[in-house]
Amino acid sequence: MIFSSKTFLLRALKxxxxxxxxxxxxxxxxxxxxxxxxxxxxxxYDCSFEKINVRAEVLKDEHWRxxxxxxxxxxxxxxxxxxNVTAIEGPPGTGKAFVALSIIQRLLANTSSRILIVSSGxxxxxxxxxxxxMFTHQIVRIGWQFDDPEVEKFALKKDFNDYRYNSIKxxxxxxxxxxxxxxxxxxxxxxxxxxxxxQELKEMCEANHRLDELQLFRMYYGSRKARIIGITMxxxxxxxxxxxxxxxxxxxxxxxxxxxxxxxxxxxxxxxQQVIFFGDYGLQxxxxxxxxxxxxxxxxKLCGRLIDNDLNNVRLRVQHRMHPDISNLxxxxxxxxxxxxxxxxCYGSIRGIPKHLFWVSLDNLDAVREETFDILLKNYPDVNVxxxxxxxxxxxxxxxxxxxxxxxxxxxxxxxxxxxxVGDEQIATLSAxxxxxxxxxxxxxxxxxxxxxxxxxxxxxxxxCSENAVDLLLTEKRISSFLTRSREGLFIVGQLDFFAExxxxxxxxxxxxxxxxxxxxxLPIKCEKHRxxxxxxxxxxxxxxxxxxxxxxxxxxxxxxxxxxxx
Numbered sequence: 001m002i003f004s005s006k007t008f009l010l011r012a013l014k015x016x017x018x019x020x021x022x023x024x025x026x027x028x029x030x031x032x033x034x035x036x037x038x039x040x041x042x043x044x045y046d047c048s049f050e051k052i053n054v055r056a057e058v059l060k061d062e063h064w065r066x067x068x069x070x071x072x073x074x075x076x077x078x079x080x081x082x083x084n085v086t087a088i089e090g091p092p093g094t095g096k097a098f099v100a101l102s103i104i105q106r107l108l109a110n111t112s113s114r115i116l117i118v119s120s121g122x123x124x125x126x127x128x129x130x131x132x133x134m135f136t137h138q139i140v141r142i143g144w145q146f147d148d149p150e151v152e153k154f155a156l157k158k159d160f161n162d163y164r165y166n167s168i169k170x171x172x173x174x175x176x177x178x179x180x181x182x183x184x185x186x187x188x189x190x191x192x193x194x195x196x197x198x199q200e201l202k203e204m205c206e207a208n209h210r211l212d213e214l215q216l217f218r219m220y221y222g223s224r225k226a227r228i229i230g231i232t233m234x235x236x237x238x239x240x241x242x243x244x245x246x247x248x249x250x251x252x253x254x255x256x257x258x259x260x261x262x263x264x265x266x267x268x269x270x271x272x273q274q275v276i277f278f279g280d281y282g283l284q285x286x287x288x289x290x291x292x293x294x295x296x297x298x299x300x301k302l303c304g305r306l307i308d309n310d311l312n313n314v315r316l317r318v319q320h321r322m323h324p325d326i327s328n329l330x331x332x333x334x335x336x337x338x339x340x341x342x343x344x345x346c347y348g349s350i351r352g353i354p355k356h357l358f359w360v361s362l363d364n365l366d367a368v369r370e371e372t373f374d375i376l377l378k379n380y381p382d383v384n385v386x387x388x389x390x391x392x393x394x395x396x397x398x399x400x401x402x403x404x405x406x407x408x409x410x411x412x413x414x415x416x417x418x419x420x421x422v423g424d425e426q427i428a429t430l431s432a433x434x435x436x437x438x439x440x441x442x443x444x445x446x447x448x449x450x451x452x453x454x455x456x457x458x459x460x461x462x463x464x465c466s467e468n469a470v471d472l473l474l475t476e477k478r479i480s481s482f483l484t485r486s487r488e489g490l491f492i493v494g495q496l497d498f499f500a501e502x503x504x505x506x507x508x509x510x511x512x513x514x515x516x517x518x519x520x521x522x523l524p525i526k527c528e529k530h531r532x533x534x535x536x537x538x539x540x541x542x543x544x545x546x547x548x549x550x551x552x553x554x555x556x557x558x559x560x561x562x563x564x565x566x567x
Contacts, residue, residue: 005234012240012266021265022272026085027302030309070341073099076314080276081106087306087313089257089281091335092484093321093454096278097128100252103276105135107250108227116248117230118267120255122147124452128254129154129230140226142219142242143235154230156222169214176207220245233263240266247271254278255452261302281307281315282335321454323347325356325516326483326490332512333505334480350457350489352409354526354533357489359509359519361496362395362537391495392463394538396429399461399493401542402523404436406457408546408565409528413441415456419482420446421474425463447482458486462494476505491523527552527564 025031069077073095080086080103090096107115117132119125126148129139133154141154160166183200190197219242223229229248236243251272253264257279268275281304307313319327320341331338350356399418406416420426426444433439445453447460460482462474483490496519499506513519522537527550534550536542549563 005237008234008238009262009266012237013262015240016265020270022268022270023084023275026311027275027306030305030311032311067102069095069099069102070318072314072316072318073102076316077102077106079312079314083312084274085306085312086275087256087277087279087281087303087311088316089277089279089307089313090316091280091282091319091330091338092480093319094316094338095318095320096316097131099316100128100254100276100278101131104132104228104252108135111250113250114226114246114248115228115250115252116243116246116267117228118233118236118251118253119230120233120258121452122232123449124254125230125232126151127452129228132228136227138225138227140223140229142223142229142231142239156219160218160221165214165218169211172207172210172214176204176211179204179207216241216245231267233259233267236267237263243267244269244271249273250276252276252278256303257281259303264302277303277306279303320344321487322484322490323356323486323488325518326486328516329357329509329512330483333508334476334483344487347488351411351528352405352525353489353491354524355518357491357513357516357518358523359492359496359513360398360494360523361519361521362391362398362493389464395463395493395495396425396432396461397539398536399459400429400432400436400439401536401539402459402491402493403433403439403442405525405536405542405545407438407442411457413439413443416442417450417455417458417485418442418444419450419458419460419485420444421462421465421478422446425461429461447478447485450485451481454485454487456487457489458482458491460490460492460494462492462499464495464498474499474503474506476503479503479505479509526550529564 021028067074067077076086076088076099080088080099088096088099104115104117107113117125117128119128122143122145126141126146129141129151130148133139139154140156141151142156144155144158146152146155160169179200183197183204186197186200216239219239223242223246229243229246231239231243247269249271251268251274253259253267253275256264256277305311315337317337318339318341320343322330323344324340327338327340327344347356403416403418407413418429420429423446426446429444433442433444482492496506496510500510501507510519520535522535522541524533525536525542525545526533527545530550530552532550532552534541534545536545545564549565
């Protein structure tokens with residue numbers, strides 16, 4: 001099953017004739033898509049928005065403002081609706097999903113065309129489908145691995161309540177079982193190793209093929225009336241024949257720059273009339289896309305050509321997610337052209353922490369007393385720490401203590417997330433959090449699993465690993481991902497000097513953080529009531545604050561209520 005996705009991809013590619021590749025003049029020859037999509041009534045639009053002719057060359061400010069967009073977003077919106085091929089790209093938080101949703105809403109209102117949405121993963125696909133459900137319930141989700149349980153209502157039913165179909169399926173199943181038994185018996189009874197079982201094998205394959213055809217018919221029947229079809233890139237290859245039957249003329253590919261050309265090709269059929277790509281090309285240029293087949297397929301060359309040849313591409317630069325302190329770091333390292341929107345300038349301060357961005361380097365862990373580690377092991381004996389060094393144990397409990405401290409400042413569990421690099425660290429962290437009741441529902445996720453999501457405050461836990469594993473685990477893609485997941489507060493905990501020696505990007509980040517006084521061996525925390533500040537270097541400092549309060553509360557420690565917290 002490890003290579004099943006590659007098997008589906010190879011089988012689909014074998015079945016695609018090059019003569020039927022759609023929109024070849026734009027996708028292959030890189031000719032500018034001057035042809036307008038053949039929509040029935042594009043200019044009429046009254047779904048709570050003011051009617052706007054998006055094909056007009058000159059547009060007034062009030063036009064795009066009435067749609068809730070800024071100028072760049074409307075340019076992307078207009079280009080996508082008036083060209084056969086469009087690439088919309090930009091850094092995280094620039095509103096690509098919002099633009100995609102606006103495009104889909106307008107297409108649903110003004111055309112009868114079926115829309116195929118393809119995404120690189122389950123989360124981004126499910127999120128977009130749930131948003132699309134505000135406009136139509138004629139949605140079908142192909143595949144059964146949901147990231148959000150609410151998407152299950154859009155899934156194809158596995159049972160088909162039709163007597164004729166069930167009778168044919170039952171007969172085909174019996175024939176398949178007989179063919180398999182016949183093949184197995186022929187092998188077990190044969191004493192001659194040179195015996196040819198070609199006939200038995202052929203019968204078994206034909207019987208399996210018949211079952212596959214019945215499944216294809218059931219899936220087509222269940223999705224034949226859908227306006228929106230949602231599928232992952234692996235599903236597009238696996239159910240390629242279904243897409244050929246459904247013939248969606250409009251294809252929207254989300255996270256397109258994370259996909260290989262092979263996956264993009266299998267998502268298109270000869271009936272494709274329009275393709276809209278969404279993704280982050282700036283990041284794709286700096287790392288190899290590992291979703292592919294062989295070295296030649298590692299990079300998303302097709303999408304890259306669209307951008308490099310300026311083929312109806314629009315880059316979104318205004319970000320609406322991250323606090324300016326966080327976006328400034330991105331501007332100086334990964335995205336030099338990113339611009340802050342008005343919304344992010346209105347964020348308030350983080351309660352209990354005077355910084356919005358801080359890297360707790362913990363580079364002096366060797367100086368931590370042995371007794372400190374022994375106390376951690378003694379107080380939390382059932383924590384799954386058998387794979388953690390003492391230094392990593394200290395780092396993990398610091399993150400847990402910080403999350404608990406934030407809940408005491410009044411933040412809800414859904415406003416905080418702890419991000420790890422690998423799954424083993426996630427399991428150990430969840431084990432440690434069981435000792436803190438306030439953290440019962442605080443999510444812990446790997447960086448890869450959290451891609452595409454965001455949270456108010458993110459705590460990133462970077463545990464020290466072997467030197468050979470740094471390049472594999474801490475790629476530029478992962479660094480970019482965890483730097484862009486939070487809205488108001490980003491706190492990274494890990495030995496920065498260790499990672500800076502192995503990663504040029506981490507080295508640049510260290511230099512930028514040093515100029516901003518946003519790096520240190522401990523995290524500055526403050527008492528909101530007494531305005532006193534202290535430095536937390538470990539779990540015990542957070543526990544002392546919880547138990548006794550801040551240094552300024554010396555005279556209040558015998559009071560019935562907590563001197564600093566409303567607990």
